[in-house]
Each structure stands twice: as structure tokens, then as C-alpha cells.
Amino acid sequence: MKSYAFRSQPPLTRVTAHAINVGDRVNTAGFEKDALSAVPLALRVGQDGIAVVFRYGVVVLFNMNLEEESAFLERLLPRIGGRLTPPEEEAATVELLDESGDQVASGGPIHVRDMSMARLLVVSDVLAKSVVLAHDEREVAKVFETIEPFVRELASAGKFFRNRRGILKLIGEALLVQHHVAGRVAIADKPDALWDRPDLERLYARLEDEYELIERVETLNRKLEVIGETADTLADIIDTRRSLRLEILVVLLIAIEIVIGFYQIYAARGGH
Structure with a gap:
């Protein structure tokens, strides 16, 4: 797993993460040769974007514009089972923090020590x-x-x-x-x-x-x-x-049967 996920020079200090629940499941087979990570599957997309694909139907896209997102989702479409329309979405901002530890501000950006693949995978898992x-x-x-x-x-x-x-x-x-x-x-x-x-x-x-x-x-x-x-x-x-x-119906049937029985007895006596 590479220590730094993005190839940009100078290194990126701020990226957007876009999580999309596209369906019930996603077939990730066949992407292994281009993978930055196998579990979950992480792929490099576009100029300097990263897509993390979860088998349970979620894609988390980092540092991608609308065109790159649309193109990747279109590519993924045949692999989606139980597609959700419209999909559920959530976004977050990941920022590089010039300190020794990672910080998660309430309602604010996710501050990370570095933009390593491991940290992005942790962020994508939660999103x-x-x-x-x-x-x-x-x-x-x-x-x-x-x-x-x-x-x-x-x-x-x-x-x-x-x-x-x-x-x-x-x-x-x-x-x-x-x-x-x-x-x-x-x-x-x-x-x-x-x-x-x-x-x-x-x-x-x-x-x-x-x-x-x-x-x-x-x-x-x-x-x-x-x-x-x-x-x-x-x-x-x-x-x-x-x-x-059902009980009422059974009682009615019994009552009808009794009435029919009395009628037959009456008819038999009338015949004599």
C-alpha cells in the first residue's frame, strides 16, 4: 500500500470525499490489476482521483470532479445489483493537518496527519x-x-x-x-x-x-x-x-344441517 495516495505535485492538502450508495451490491471482480487496495477495492480514477468501492453497494470518490464521477459511475453501472434511484449521498472534506495526530472536528473537515492510502480507506469506511x-x-x-x-x-x-x-x-x-x-x-x-x-x-x-x-x-x-x-x-x-x-361459519353449517334434518323428518311424516 503506497504511503501517499495522490500523485499531485505539490502534494494535495485538501480533498473532497463523496460517498454514494448506488445499490444493494457491487461486483468488484476484474479490477484487481489496477487496484491500489484489494479490500476494500480502491482504484485510481481520472487525473488524480481515487474511488473506493465496497461490495455492499457504496462508492466513495476522492478528489474527483463531476465529469470524472459521472464517467466512473457509468463504467460501474453494469456491476451494480439492486440499483437505488435516487442514490443516497454524503460528502466530507479531508484536510492535511500540520500536527502529529489526526483530528475530527464536529461538523467540520476531517484533519489527517497525511494523505496516505490507509487513512483514506479508514475515512471511506466510515463514510x-x-x-x-x-x-x-x-x-x-x-x-x-x-x-x-x-x-x-x-x-x-x-x-x-x-x-x-x-x-x-x-x-x-x-x-x-x-x-x-x-x-x-x-x-x-x-x-x-x-x-x-x-x-x-x-x-x-x-x-x-x-x-x-x-x-x-x-x-x-x-x-x-x-x-x-x-x-x-x-x-x-x-x-x-x-x-x-371460521367458528361462526361452522356454527351456521351445523344449524343449516339441523334445519335440513328437521325438514326431512317433517316431510317424511307428511308423506304418511
């Missing part, structure tokens, strides 16, 4: 996780909007008039978001770059704290639990209602 969380938070909010009419009907009328298919769809949406959080992106896992550079643990910890990754995951999981419990409750109510209807 990628943050942009995925932003997408999942939006999806959870949509599920809450779907739940609200069910709960409101139940609270005001003591019953609701929605079918079981709608409830099952609701449960499916909740499980899908939960899968994205727990399976597609391991938010709690540290970036692979830290295995080779444990000295960057502090930078990662500061970025993780600045973007509130752990807190956001915990909040998301609590919301998913509420969604799951609410959906289960509504499904149980529907099952109870269907069971009651």
Missing part, C-alpha cells in the same frame, strides 16, 4: 457505513408511515379493515431493512486497513463517534423491534378475527 445507515433509516421511516394507519384505526375504532397481505408486506419490509443492517453491512466491524495499521485506531474511533455509527445502529434496531412487535400483534388480531369467522 460508506454512514451513507448506508442513512438509506436504512429512510426505509425504516417509510415502514413506520405504513404502520401508523393500522395502529390509528385500531386505537380509534377498536378494529381495522386491512387484509393479512398488507401485514405480511409490512413484516417483509422490516425484515429486509434488518437484513441490510445486520447482513449486508457489518457496521460494528472495523475496517481491514486497521489490521495493517493499528496506529489508525484512534482516527477510526473519532470518525465513528463523529458519525454516531453505533448509536444509529442501536436506534435502528430498536425501531425494527417495535416494527416487528407491532406487525406480529396486528397479524395475531387478523388470525383471531379469521378464526372467529
Whole structure:
């Protein structure tokens, strides 16, 4: 891994990082020969740009203009599965700091000791996780909007008039978001770059704290639990209602059978 990521002379002191959640996954096979880093995949793009591609559907672009970004995303398009339209995006500024340590100012630029590839990978990892969380938070909010009419009907009328298919769809949406959080992106896992550079643990910890990754995951999981419990409750109510209807239907059939039996007995006696 090269000590300095960019080739510009004099060395760059300020770059923009642009994280884009383009889809559910990205196929990175075939880029290995041009890679600056294998895991995650990092490529040199354009005049002096770098693209970090995460398999779970995020691209983080450093020091690239709009034309270079558009050209790279167009090149990546056939490799994207479950494309998001519009994509979720987040930007940050990375600045070279003439001090011994890395600094992450609240709401400000990310100050780094040097523009090494390892530091950029740490920054890109956090930005990628943050942009995925932003997408999942939006999806959870949509599920809450779907739940609200069910709960409101139940609270005001003591019953609701929605079918079981709608409830099952609701449960499916909740499980899908939960899968994205727990399976597609391991938010709690540290970036692979830290295995080779444990000295960057502090930078990662500061970025993780600045973007509130752990807190956001915990909040998301609590919301998913509420969604799951609410959906289960509504499904149980529907099952109870269907069971009651079935019992009423059985009683009616028995009653009809009794009436028919009495009629046959009456008809038989009338025939004599």
C-alpha cells in the first residue's frame, strides 16, 4: 500500500470525499490489476482521483470532479445489483493537518496527519457505513408511515379493515431493512486497513463517534423491534378475527344441517 495516495505535485492538502450508495451490491471482480487496495477495492480514477468501492453497494470518490464521477459511475453501472434511484449521498472534506495526530472536528473537515492510502480507506469506511445507515433509516421511516394507519384505526375504532397481505408486506419490509443492517453491512466491524495499521485506531474511533455509527445502529434496531412487535400483534388480531369467522361459519353449517334434518323428518311424516 503506497504511503501517499495522490500523485499531485505539490502534494494535495485538501480533498473532497463523496460517498454514494448506488445499490444493494457491487461486483468488484476484474479490477484487481489496477487496484491500489484489494479490500476494500480502491482504484485510481481520472487525473488524480481515487474511488473506493465496497461490495455492499457504496462508492466513495476522492478528489474527483463531476465529469470524472459521472464517467466512473457509468463504467460501474453494469456491476451494480439492486440499483437505488435516487442514490443516497454524503460528502466530507479531508484536510492535511500540520500536527502529529489526526483530528475530527464536529461538523467540520476531517484533519489527517497525511494523505496516505490507509487513512483514506479508514475515512471511506466510515463514510460508506454512514451513507448506508442513512438509506436504512429512510426505509425504516417509510415502514413506520405504513404502520401508523393500522395502529390509528385500531386505537380509534377498536378494529381495522386491512387484509393479512398488507401485514405480511409490512413484516417483509422490516425484515429486509434488518437484513441490510445486520447482513449486508457489518457496521460494528472495523475496517481491514486497521489490521495493517493499528496506529489508525484512534482516527477510526473519532470518525465513528463523529458519525454516531453505533448509536444509529442501536436506534435502528430498536425501531425494527417495535416494527416487528407491532406487525406480529396486528397479524395475531387478523388470525383471531379469521378464526372467529371460521367458528361462526361452522356454527351456521351445523344449524343449516339441523334445519335440513328437521325438514326431512317433517316431510317424511307428511308423506304418511
